[in-house]
Each structure stands twice: as C-alpha cells, then as structure tokens.
Amino acid sequence: MSLLETTAITKTFGANRAVDAVDFTVRAGELLALIGSNGAGKTTLVNLISGLLRADEGTIRFSGKDITRQTVNQRIRAGIARSFQLVNLFDHLSAFDNVALTIFARQGKTRSLTTLAGRDQAVADESMSILKEFGLAPKAPTLAGGLSQGERKLLDVAIAYALRPTLLFLDEPTSGVSTREKAPIMDVVTSIVRSGNITAVVIEHDMDIVFRYSDRIVAMHQGAILADGTPDEIRRNEQVTTTLIGTGETA
Amino acid sequence: MTELALASPRVWSGRRVVIGALAVGALAVIPAVASPFQTITICYGLVFAIAALGFNLLLGYTGLLSFGHSAYFGTGAYVVALLVKYLGVASMELFVLAGILGSIAVAALFGVVCVRYTRIFFGILTLALSQVLWSLALKLFWVTGGSDGLRVPTPTLLGGLGGPGADKVEFIAHRYYYYVLILFLVATAAMWVIVSSPFGKALQAIRDNETRAEFVGVQVWKYRWIAFVISGAFTGLAGALWVPLNGLTTPDILYWPFSGRIVFFTVLGGFRTFVGPIVGAIAYNYLETYAVGFTVYWQLVLGIVLVLLVLTMPTGLVGTAIQIFERVRRARRP
Numbered sequence: 001m002s003l004l005e006t007t008a009i010t011k012t013f014g015a016n017r018a019v020d021a022v023d024f025t026v027r028a029g030e031l032l033a034l035i036g037s038n039g040a041g042k043t044t045l046v047n048l049i050s051g052l053l054r055a056d057e058g059t060i061r062f063s064g065k066d067i068t069r070q071t072v073n074q075r076i077r078a079g080i081a082r083s084f085q086l087v088n089l090f091d092h093l094s095a096f097d098n099v100a101l102t103i104f105a106r107q108g109k110t111r112s113l114t115t116l117a118g119r120d121q122a123v124a125d126e127s128m129s130i131l132k133e134f135g136l137a138p139k140a141p142t143l144a145g146g147l148s149q150g151e152r153k154l155l156d157v158a159i160a161y162a163l164r165p166t167l168l169f170l171d172e173p174t175s176g177v178s179t180r181e182k183a184p185i186m187d188v189v190t191s192i193v194r195s196g197n198i199t200a201v202v203i204e205h206d207m208d209i210v211f212r213y214s215d216r217i218v219a220m221h222q223g224a225i226l227a228d229g230t231p232d233e234i235r236r237n238e239q240v241t242t243t244l245i246g247t248g249e250t251a
Numbered sequence: 252m253t254e255l256a257l258a259s260p261r262v263w264s265g266r267r268v269v270i271g272a273l274a275v276g277a278l279a280v281i282p283a284v285a286s287p288f289q290t291i292t293i294c295y296g297l298v299f300a301i302a303a304l305g306f307n308l309l310l311g312y313t314g315l316l317s318f319g320h321s322a323y324f325g326t327g328a329y330v331v332a333l334l335v336k337y338l339g340v341a342s343m344e345l346f347v348l349a350g351i352l353g354s355i356a357v358a359a360l361f362g363v364v365c366v367r368y369t370r371i372f373f374g375i376l377t378l379a380l381s382q383v384l385w386s387l388a389l390k391l392f393w394v395t396g397g398s399d400g401l402r403v404p405t406p407t408l409l410g411g412l413g414g415p416g417a418d419k420v421e422f423i424a425h426r427y428y429y430y431v432l433i434l435f436l437v438a439t440a441a442m443w444v445i446v447s448s449p450f451g452k453a454l455q456a457i458r459d460n461e462t463r464a465e466f467v468g469v470q471v472w473k474y475r476w477i478a479f480v481i482s483g484a485f486t487g488l489a490g491a492l493w494v495p496l497n498g499l500t501t502p503d504i505l506y507w508p509f510s511g512r513i514v515f516f517t518v519l520g521g522f523r524t525f526v527g528p529i530v531g532a533i534a535y536n537y538l539e540t541y542a543v544g545f546t547v548y549w550q551l552v553l554g555i556v557l558v559l560l561v562l563t564m565p566t567g568l569v570g571t572a573i574q575i576f577e578r579v580r581r582a583r584r585p
Contacts, residue, residue, distance in 0.1 A: 052466075072465050072466060073465070073468055073470055076466070081466070082466060084466075089459075089460065090455065090456045090464075091459050091460070092455065092458070093452070093455060093456065097452065100452075101456050101469075102468075104452065105467045106467075106468060109449045110452070110453040110469055110474070112450055113445050113448050113450045114444060114448060115448055115449065116447050117447060117449045117451070117452050118447065159463070163467065163468065
C-alpha cells in the first residue's frame with residue numbers, strides 16, 4: 001500500500017527541470033533508498049515532498065490526502081519529517097535541548113510562555129530516552145556546535161525521529177563522516193527506524209550502504225526516475241550501473 | 252560547551268540564587284545609604300534595564316537586531332504624557348497600563364511588517380518605522396508639543412497611598428525608586444520565565460537555525476511576531492516609568508540615537524547572558540552621567556568605549572566576568 005505518492009511532480013529552476021514529471025511512490029513500512037548522481041534531483045524531490053520547495057506542477061498525496069499545497073507545519077503534523085544533507089542543528093543549544101525542543105514543538109507546548117521548560121519531566125525523560133537510542137546520552141549536556149561530525153549526523157536524525165513521524169526522509173545521513181563511522185551510524189538509524197515502524201527514505205551516494213540497508217531502491221537521473229526495484233534488480237540493471245555507478249560494478 | 256540549559260534544575264542553582272538575592276538586597280538599601288543623586292541615577296538605570304531586557308528578547312534570544320526600539324520606549328512615554336494632557340490622569344498604575352498597551356499596539360503593527368525579514372533588512376525596517384513616529388511627534392506639535400515635548404507631573408502611586416508630597420527629589424529617590432525597583436523585579440522575573448519556557452527555547456532555536464526550527468514544527472513568523480510584541484511591551488513599560496522620572500518627554504526619545512543607546516546597553520553588558528543587558532543599562536547610565544559631567548565631548552568618550560568594548564570584550568561585561576570566573580575555577584582544579 002502506498003503511503004506517499006507523487007504524480008507528475010515538477011520543479012524548474014530557470015531552464016533547468018530539476019524534477020521532471022516524477023511519479024514517485026513510497027510503500028508503508030519500507031526502507032527505500034533514493035540514489036543518483038549530483039544534480040539528479042533527489043534532494044529537490046525531498047524538498048518538494050517535505051514542503052521546503054513548492055511544486056510547479058503535479059500533486060503529492062500522503063496517507064491518501066493531497067498535501068501539495070500544505071505548509072511545512074501541516075506536513076509535519078501529518079507525519080512527515082526529515083533530516084538534512086548539511087547538518088541542521090541548533091548549535092547554541094545542548095544536544096538534550098535540541099531533542100527536547102522538538103518534543104515540545106510536537107506536543108504544541110512551545111506556545112507556552114508561563115511554564116519552565118526544565119520542569120517538564122515527561123519531556124526530559126523522552127529526550128534522554130531518544131538520546132540513549134542514538135547513543136548520544138553521554139553528550140546530552142554538550143552544545144550541538146561542539147559535537148563531532150558523526151554525532152551531529154546522529155543528532156540531526158534524532159531530532160527528526162523525535163517528531164515521531166510516519167515517514168522519515170534522511171538526506172545523506174552518512175555524508176561527511178569517515179568510512180569507519182558510516183556503518184555504525186546506519187546500524188543505529190535503521191534499527192531505530194525499523195523498531196519504530198517508521199517508513200524511511202534514505203538519500204545516499206555510498207552504494208555499499210544502499211545495497212546493505214534498503215528494501216527498495218529508486219534511481220534518479222537528470223530529474224527523472226531511471227529505475228525502481230529491489231537491491232538485486234538495481235544491481236543487475238545495466239542502465240543504472242552504466243549511468244550512476246559508472247563501470248558496471250554495483251558494489 | 253557543557254551547559255545544560257533547558258531541562259536542568261541547575262537553572263535554580265544555589266550560586267545564582269545567592270547572587271540574585273545579594274543584588275536585590277543591595278538595590279533595596281540604596282536609598283538608605285546613597286545620596287539622592289546616586290539613587291536617582293540607579294533608578295534611571297533600572298528603567299533602562301527593563302527596556303534592555305525587552306530588547307534582548309529579540310537580539311539575544313531570537314537573533315533579531317532592532318534599531319528601532321526608541322519607538323516603543325517613546326510610545327510608552329508619550330501615551331503617559333497624552334493621558335496627563337488630555338485626561339488629567341495622575342495615577343502611575345494607569346500610566347503603566349496605558350504605556351504597556353500603547354506600545355503593544357504599536358509593536359503589533361510594526362511587527363507584522365518587520366518580522367518577515369531578518370538581518371539588515373529587519374534592522375533597517377525597524378529603524379525606518381521608528382523614525383515615522385519621531386517625525387509624527389515632531390510635526391503634530393498641537394498634540395505632542397513638537398520639539399518642546401510634553402510635561403508630566405509627579406504621579407500618585409498605588410491609588411494615592413504613595414502621593415508625591417512637597418519634595419520631588421525625596422519622592423523620586425525613595426517612593427518612586429521602590430516603585431520602579433518592584434516593577435523591575437517583576438519584569439525581570441517575567442522575562443526569566445519567558446526565556447526559560449518552551450516558547451523561549453523555540454525562540455533560541457529560531458535564532459540558531461530558522462529552517463530547522465520550521466522543520467520541527469515551530470511557526471517561525473508567528474513566534475517572531477509574539478517576541479517582537481513582548482519586547483515592545485517591556486520597552487513601553489520602561490518608557491512609561493521613565494517619563495515621570497524625567498518630568499518631560501520630547502521627540503528625542505523617539506529619535507534613532509536612543510535606539511542606539513538601547514543597543515549599547517545590551518552590547519555593553521553582553522547579549523548572550525540573561526543579566527548582561529541589566530548590568531549594561533545600569534553601567535551605561537553611570538558612564539553617560541559621568542562622561543557628560545567630565546567633558547562636552549562625552550559622545551566621543553562613549554564611542555571610544557564602544558569600539559574598545561567590541562574589540563576587547565565581545566561578550567560584554569557579564570560575558571567577560573563569566574569567562575574570567577571559569578578560567579579561575581579551572582585553574583584551581585587539581
């Protein structure tokens with residue numbers, strides 16, 4: 001069953017059709033990898049679905065509802081969350097505060113001016129619990145700006161996860177971290193996503209990561225979908241291997 | 252890099268409580284131990300501190316640098332003066348209420364325009380709008396008294412319980428000082444609750460990363476507007492308290508250099524700490540008072556101080572004091 005469905009979604013920047021009439025589907029419960037070379041339109045597609053950009057044409061349906069014209073806030077309330085390619089944190093707040101603030105926002109408590117944030121034990125407990133899941137509990141008091149790149153990537157995902165989304169977009173969760181750190185990060189992320197019954201879409205360039213962790217792969221090229229299939233199907237897809245992977249090698 | 256600000260009970264740490272209690276105690280005994288001149292100088296400082304607290308909700312907590320806070324200070328002052336002129340009101344409580352409501356109205360209106368923008372665009376818009384009010388105060392002289400301004404007599408406090416009496420200096424240096432002190436403490440406590448609330452944390456998130464704040468569900472534009480209005484209300488309260496102290500309001504209080512003074516208070520004390528703007532406002536008021544008495548080129552002195560401050564103490568007086576304290580504490584550790 002489709003959780004998300006875009007129909008002929010299009011975005012142009014000047015003469016460049018960054019996303020060109022794309023029909024993209026995400027099924028409930030899967031971990032889908034979105035691959036493609038730089039400029040293929042992956043991040044633009046996620047920006048359109050998450051509401052960062054407005055589509056020029058086409059429709060986006062989520063859980064059966066048309067969300068094409070909805071605001072970012074409405075999409076978050078509907079259950080769509082995302083992390084960012086370039087880590088987007090609140091650098092002058094602690095790791096704990098980054099997560100706690102997200103929980104306050106999710107619960108609609110950020111409207112409160114007369115209660116002390118530090119007195120909300122339920123939010124504090126949930127924040128620590130999420131940080132523990134991501135292995136960041138020891139870093140709870142550290143300002144986000146002072147974390148290592150790997151920790152920042154994890155915190156970025158933890159913030160999105162704290163929204164308790166139905167559909168989570170992870171934009172290059174392992175970019176900018178050392179090869180040694182990539183697998184542990186993906187192990188943590190995929191374990192949490194699967195145990196939380198979250199549908200996830202991961203944009204990733206590292207093919208080892210893609211083939212190892214995803215249930216299905218969608219390959220994009222020049223704003224359009226080039227191929228869609230299981231990791232084995234994509235591995236055998238000659239068009240993908242020549243266009244995206246370059247030499248016909250798949251892993 | 253190890254501050255746990257949001258959910259830690261350390262926000263009420265013993266040291267902070269002791270320092271706060273000592274500061275309040277010192278402020279409470281000033282009329283008894285200091286000359287009326289010193290008490291009145293502190294009284295001005297407390298009034299400016301309320302304005303700086305309001306201003307810093309935007310600068311320090313929301314990341315918006317306003318160059319137009321004279322608008323809300325001046326609105327508070329002029330609303331009081333107009334109440335006196337047209338309605339003959341003498342009650343300080345009504346002055347305070349009307350000053351706050353007037354500045355809320357102006358800030359709510361200006362905020363709709365300003366908070367859609369950030370950085371230099373926000374600063375320029377706030378500056379331009381404040382100059383509209385200054386121009387109105389200057390040109391509508393039959394209402395505002397033009398450049399002569401409007402006089403405000405000594406008010407009655409607490410429904411007449413604290414009347415002005417014959418000696419204005421004695422009134423200002425004692426009863427009015429305590430009145431201002433209590434409102435300053437209430438304003439400080441209210442601002443502390445606001446910045447420590449989930450709303451206050453959302454403002455800090457907007458300051459740090461507007462895009463991410465939106466993607467965790469914070470309605471950036473709306474929250475900025477609310478912060479803008481609250482900031483205006485605090486500054487308007489300060490204006491309402493200032494005008495009986497000064498006895499007169501003129502368009503100068505709406506002119507852009509006064510907005511610059513509010514920025515100066517905050518930068519001097521340090522906008523990255525809660526108490527920085529308070530310390531900065533009181534320190535600036537002393538600095539200006541003595542610089543004016545010392546030389547006719549007092550603006551030059553203040554300018555040099557500001558340049559030196561930015562170059563040598565970018566975190567302000569309080570920020571620098573905290574850094575020194577932390578260094579000493581680290582050095583003492585075995």
